[in-house]
Amino acid sequence: MKLHVVFSIAGAEYALPFDSVLQMESYDGATLVPGAPDYVDGIVTVRGLVVPVVDLRTRFGLPRAELNLDTRIILTESRARVVALRVDSAREVIKLDIDKHQPAPSVVIERSSGFVHAVHPLGKRLLLLLDLPKLLGEDSHDSKSRALPEDDGSLDRAQLPG
Amino acid sequence: MTGTADLKEFIAAYLVEAEEHLTVANTQLLAIESAQRSGETNPRAVRETFRSLHTIKGLSAMVGVEPVVAIAHRMENFLRDTDRSGGTLPQLAIDALLRGVRAIEQRVAALSRGDAAAAPSEELLAALDSLGLGTKPVARSPVAVLELEPALLAKLAPFEVEQLLRGIAAGQRALRAEFSPSPERATQGLTINSIRERMAKVADIVRVLPRAVPMSPEAPGGLCFVLILLTRSTDDTITDAVGLNRGSLQSIVRTAPEPVADAEVAPNVESALDGAEDGPLDALSRRGVVRVDVSRLDDAMEGLSALIVTRFRLTRAIASLSESGVNTRELTEILKDNARQLRDLRAAIVRVRMVPVSELLERLPLLVRGLQRATHRLVRLELEGGNAELDKSVSERVFPALVHLVRNAVDHAIETPDERLRRNKPEEGLLRITCGARGSTRLEITVSDDGRGIDRAAVAKKAGRADPAGDTDLLDLLCIPGLSTREVVTTTSGRGMGMEIVKRTIVDELGGELEVHSQLGQGTTFTLRVPLTISIVDAFSFECEGQRFVVPVTMVEEIIEVDASDFVQLPANDDGSPTLNIISRRGAALPMLQLAHVFKLQSGKELSARKAIVVRRAGAPIAFAVDRMLGQQEVVIRPINDVLLRAPGVSGATDLGDGRPTLVLDLVALSASLTRGTPGEAKAASAVTQLPARMR
Numbered sequence: 001m002k003l004h005v006v007f008s009i010a011g012a013e014y015a016l017p018f019d020s021v022l023q024m025e026s027y028d029g030a031t032l033v034p035g036a037p038d039y040v041d042g043i044v045t046v047r048g049l050v051v052p053v054v055d056l057r058t059r060f061g062l063p064r065a066e067l068n069l070d071t072r073i074i075l076t077e078s079r080a081r082v083v084a085l086r087v088d089s090a091r092e093v094i095k096l097d098i099d100k101h102q103p104a105p106s107v108v109i110e111r112s113s114g115f116v117h118a119v120h121p122l123g124k125r126l127l128l129l130l131d132l133p134k135l136l137g138e139d140s141h142d143s144k145s146r147a148l149p150e151d152d153g154s155l156d157r158a159q160l161p162g
Numbered sequence: 163m164t165g166t167a168d169l170k171e172f173i174a175a176y177l178v179e180a181e182e183h184l185t186v187a188n189t190q191l192l193a194i195e196s197a198q199r200s201g202e203t204n205p206r207a208v209r210e211t212f213r214s215l216h217t218i219k220g221l222s223a224m225v226g227v228e229p230v231v232a233i234a235h236r237m238e239n240f241l242r243d244t245d246r247s248g249g250t251l252p253q254l255a256i257d258a259l260l261r262g263v264r265a266i267e268q269r270v271a272a273l274s275r276g277d278a279a280a281a282p283s284e285e286l287l288a289a290l291d292s293l294g295l296g297t298k299p300v301a302r303s304p305v306a307v308l309e310l311e312p313a314l315l316a317k318l319a320p321f322e323v324e325q326l327l328r329g330i331a332a333g334q335r336a337l338r339a340e341f342s343p344s345p346e347r348a349t350q351g352l353t354i355n356s357i358r359e360r361m362a363k364v365a366d367i368v369r370v371l372p373r374a375v376p377m378s379p380e381a382p383g384g385l386c387f388v389l390i391l392l393t394r395s396t397d398d399t400i401t402d403a404v405g406l407n408r409g410s411l412q413s414i415v416r417t418a419p420e421p422v423a424d425a426e427v428a429p430n431v432e433s434a435l436d437g438a439e440d441g442p443l444d445a446l447s448r449r450g451v452v453r454v455d456v457s458r459l460d461d462a463m464e465g466l467s468a469l470i471v472t473r474f475r476l477t478r479a480i481a482s483l484s485e486s487g488v489n490t491r492e493l494t495e496i497l498k499d500n501a502r503q504l505r506d507l508r509a510a511i512v513r514v515r516m517v518p519v520s521e522l523l524e525r526l527p528l529l530v531r532g533l534q535r536a537t538h539r540l541v542r543l544e545l546e547g548g549n550a551e552l553d554k555s556v557s558e559r560v561f562p563a564l565v566h567l568v569r570n571a572v573d574h575a576i577e578t579p580d581e582r583l584r585r586n587k588p589e590e591g592l593l594r595i596t597c598g599a600r601g602s603t604r605l606e607i608t609v610s611d612d613g614r615g616i617d618r619a620a621v622a623k624k625a626g627r628a629d630p631a632g633d634t635d636l637l638d639l640l641c642i643p644g645l646s647t648r649e650v651v652t653t654t655s656g657r658g659m660g661m662e663i664v665k666r667t668i669v670d671e672l673g674g675e676l677e678v679h680s681q682l683g684q685g686t687t688f689t690l691r692v693p694l695t696i697s698i699v700d701a702f703s704f705e706c707e708g709q710r711f712v713v714p715v716t717m718v719e720e721i722i723e724v725d726a727s728d729f730v731q732l733p734a735n736d737d738g739s740p741t742l743n744i745i746s747r748r749g750a751a752l753p754m755l756q757l758a759h760v761f762k763l764q765s766g767k768e769l770s771a772r773k774a775i776v777v778r779r780a781g782a783p784i785a786f787a788v789d790r791m792l793g794q795q796e797v798v799i800r801p802i803n804d805v806l807l808r809a810p811g812v813s814g815a816t817d818l819g820d821g822r823p824t825l826v827l828d829l830v831a832l833s834a835s836l837t838r839g840t841p842g843e844a845k846a847a848s849a850v851t852q853l854p855a856r857m858r
Contacts, residue, residue: 031823032709033802034761035809043807043815043823045800050815050823052806081804136806 002098006127007074007090010062014087015096015120015127022075022082024090027053028067041086046075053084059135060112078132085135096120101129173273175355176225178452180270183214183221187263190214195256205249211259212241218266223322224358224370224387229279230269235321236290237262258289308336309416314371314388322369322390326414329366329392336414337365337397339389339406342381349547351524352405354387360404365393390414405527456554459515466508470796471817473500478820505796512695516551519597519605522561523547526568526595533572540579540590541572550599553695559672560607560692563664567609567688568593570661575613575686585683587612603716604674605694610687616640616680637678641665668692669831699799701826703792703818704773707763711788712797712816713775713827720776722747724787729754745774745785752776754785760811760836777829784833799826810835 003018023046030042030053039058043050053073057065065071070089075082101118108116108128117131190207197204219234237259244251251259265286269279307327308315315323326336341357354370361367368390377384393400397411480497484490523545530543552560576582576591583589592612600606621639622629630636640661668674674692701712702721729745743754754774757763774785797816800823802808811832815823 031815031825032763033807033809033812033825034763035812036807040806043802043825045815045817045823050800050802052804054806083804083806 001095003093004096004127005074005090006092006094007072007087009056009060009088010065013125013127014056014116015129016074016076016132018093020076020078020132022077025073025075025084026069027071027073027086044073044084046084049082051075051082051084053086054136055086057086057088060115076132076136078136081136083136094122096122096127104128173225176221177270177274179221180218180230180266183218184263184267184270187211187214187218188260191256191260191263194251195253198251198253198256203249205245208241208245208249208251212238212245215241220367220370223319224354224372226372227269227273227279228319229281230266231319232287233262233265233269233282233290235319236287236293239321240290240293255293258293261286262290307416309414310338310390314338314373314390317371318369318390325368326390326392329368330415334366334392334394336368337391337393337400338412338414339391339400339404340386340410340412341389341406342375342383342386344382349520349523349545350405350527350543351520352527356524357387357389357404357406361389361391361400364395364400364403365391368392402531405531454514456515459511459554462511463515466504466511467800469507470504473497473504474795474818476500508796512553515553515555515695517554517557518547519550519552519557520547522552522557522564523595523597525561526564529565529568530572530593533569537573538578539572539576541576541593542590544592544594546594546596546598548598550597550605551694552605552692556605556672556692556695559667560690563667563690564595564607564609566664567690568595571609571611571613571686575611575615577614599694600691603694604691607690607692608687609690610685612685615682615684615686616678617682618680633677633679636680637665637676640678664688699797700794701797701816702775702794703797703824704775704788705790705792706761706788707758709763710792710818710824711757711827712818712824713829715794717777717828717830718775719778719783721791722774722776722785724754724772724774724785743787747776747783747785752783752785754787755833755836757786757788760786760832775829777833786829786832797826 004015005018005021005024006013006015008014025046027044030044032042033040033052036042036052039055041053041055044053045051055064057063065088071086072090073084073086074090075084101120104112104116104119108119112128115131115135116128117134118129120127120129190211193207194204194211197207215234215238219231219238222228222230222234240255240259244255265282272279307330308323310318318326330336339357339361341352341354343352343354347353358367358370371388371390373386373388374384375381375386391400395403397408400406400411401408477497480490480493483493526545527543530541533539534541571593572591576593577585577587579589582591592610594608594610596606596608598606616636618630618636621636625639625642627639630639641664642662665676668676668690672692674690676691677689678686679689680686700715702715702718703710703712705711724745729743732742732744741756741759743756744751745754746752772789773791774787776783776785778784795818797818799814799816801814802812811827811829812825813828813831814826816826818824
């Protein structure tokens with residue numbers, strides 16, 4: 001059994017392992033960063049860190065939603081990066097039996113651009129489990145983004161003679 | 163004695179290090195005790211304790227703190243035997259060892275107060291001796307085996323002589339190495355501390371003896387350290403690893419033992435030096451030395467950042483009080499004091515974070531030594547460090563870039579010895595690196611070689627561009643991403659490998675400057691200018707289409723008023739790039755961009771900029787029109803690291819007190835990305851990825 005945070009986007013319920021979530025916050029907008037990918041709402045300061053806010057609706061290709069009192073950001077940590085995910089609402093932390101995760105049907109994987117890696121039936125509900133590294137990974141970059149390549153130690157490699 | 167600086171630094175380090183090892187010894191002894199109470203052994207803790215005491219003994223011998231040597235030596239011996247016999251200690255022994263550690267602590271504390279270290283009590287020594295073995299008498303006369311001046315031999319303790327004799331008997335080589343500290347060597351990273359550290363990796367240091375020598379160019383401080391070593395390494399391995407000249411190593415084993423009169427040993431010939439050592443020790447001990455993890459300093463800086471943000475809020479609150487008619491004169495006075503105090507506090511924290519530039523340079527001689535060997539070049543490295551200091555975090559970022567430039571210089575710029583001779587150059591190439599403060603905010607580093615220089619025409623031709631008009635254009639060309647690749651470098655010896663990475667670090671990341679000056683056949687000089695510190699800067703805040711931004715004051719050349727009637731709009735490009743305007747400033751044409759336009763902030767309505775911020779990129783001014791200026795203040799810059807947020811012109815974020823991040827703009831980088839990063843040119847750049855930056 002593993003704790004998961006459950007949140008909703010456009011009526012569907014998603015889950016992330018609790019250990020990849022730092023905290024949840026209410027949200028009243030971010031500072032726009034010109035030149036960032038369109039699914040990045042901007043930046044917020046949480047715990048002294050400047051973190052990007054990824055709007056999951058836009059990330060999933062859904063229409064943007066207005067801010068309301070339910071809107072939350074979920075602060076996630078993955079591979080030493082801290083990124084906030086903007087969701088419609090987040091209210092629940094529940095224990096899930098990982099053995100009951102089922103592989104996502106291919107149509108779901110397709111529709112979610114591969115961001116959903118498994119599903120978890122829970123009574124009448126169906127939770128979609130997100131692949132966080134993939135969601136935030138570099139490979140998922142829009143061509144529109146003018147982001148520079150990440151400093152991944154290429155400096156060290158380039159130092160080798162030749 | 164002019165060598166005191168080196169010795170002083172050395173004793174300061176001794177006190178710090180000794181304290182660290184004492185802490186380890188205490189902790190480990192207690193671990194042994196608690197393990198044994200539960201009926202277990204803890205051989206790892208025994209070995210850790212042994213290592214700490216061994217190090218303390220070595221360090222103490224080097225500064226001549228004999229009482230500590232005597233105590234540590236006995237404890238070390240006993241622990242070595244304990245380790246060999248399974249690691250069990252009787253409780254009595256643990257008590258004695260803890261007493262021994264306490265006795266050393268007392269002596270180290272005395273030294274740091276400026277007092278002499280008292281001789282250990284006979285009772286303690288006897289207690290330690292009774293634990294295991296004392297020192298065994300040496301069977302053979304050391305003088306028959308060791309080739310060492312009587313004066314030095316007299317300084318060696320019996321157990322050290324014994325250690326040497328045993329080592330020699332076991333087939334090890336006994337050597338002496340000499341090192342004279344000098345300011346010049348210190349800038350090359352050669353201090354007795356670094357020598358000792360490196361030496362420990364290739365040899366056992368039996369003893370380090372300081373001795374007074376006549377002042378000479380070789381020993382400007384009149385001070386020389388003799389390191390007595392046992393090793394199985396070759397001379398070459400040792401000199402290479404340590405960075406000493408070959409000639410400074412000498413065997414101390416008599417090849418053909420001849421009988422020598424035993425009684426030559428004169429005690430305390432060097433009492434003059436012993437006396438001199440008290441001077442620096444005295445001065446030092448009054449200043450405590452603390453080693454601090456950088457992250458703790460970051461915490462302090464973080465706390466200060468929070469204070470500054472609170473101050474912004476306070477300022478705002480007072481301003482709104484004042485607007486509503488409240489008399490805020492006294493509050494404003496307090497605010498002024500508060501500002502001054504924050505500035506002082508900030509300066510104090512920044513000072514703690516500063517490291518000498520020599521720390522940056524001291525790792526280079528070893529690098530160059532290795533490169534010479536790998537590339538068959540002969541290179542003379544000249545380092546000029548000076549007394550400048552820079553922030554640890556800047557230093558850490560600059561170093562890889564520096565390594566890069568040094569590698570390129572040795573690898574590609576400096577010719578092979580044969581080729582140099584053919585070109586009437588000295589066989590040995592010269593690589594000169596200087597570091598010095600430029601004003602109070604910047605550090606200038608130059609890396610010059612007397613190699614083949616950059617062939618501009620060839621580079622331009624291969625890059626498919628016009629000949630670079632000047633050095634600025636040449637640098638732009640060299641920094642085209644991927645300009646030179648492995649294949650190119652090995653076949654044509656081009657330079658430019660990874661220059662874009664150097665530029666990214668120095669210019670984009672640190673907000674510094676990079677310049678190149680090269681003359682064909684004569685050599686190349688790279689000049690780097692980096693800020694001494696980062697993170698808190700004086701900045702202008704302004705507003706553009708309802709969003710606030712800040713820009714560091716140092717980037718801004720001028721803030722000018724603009725009027726819609728003042729500027730001429732150039733025909734718009736059809737590729738969606740921002741429209742360029744031309745305004746007239748003091749009779750000269752000045753290109754101007756609407757920031758709102760560049761950032762796509764406005765929603766189609768007519769622009770009504772009132773102010774423009776003028777920055778200068780590579781000598782040419784360019785203006786960015788904004789709505790209004792808000793003020794000037796010190797801001798704490800938080801880096802924006804996430805890959806999702808890397809956008810040209812955005813260098814960080816700050817908090818102006820409204821609880822929301824405000825973007826810190828790098829308008830210089832922004833203008834660079836606009837004038838160079840247009841889609842057409844980007845294509846051109848990627849098409850030349852296989853080309854060398856520099857052809858012979």
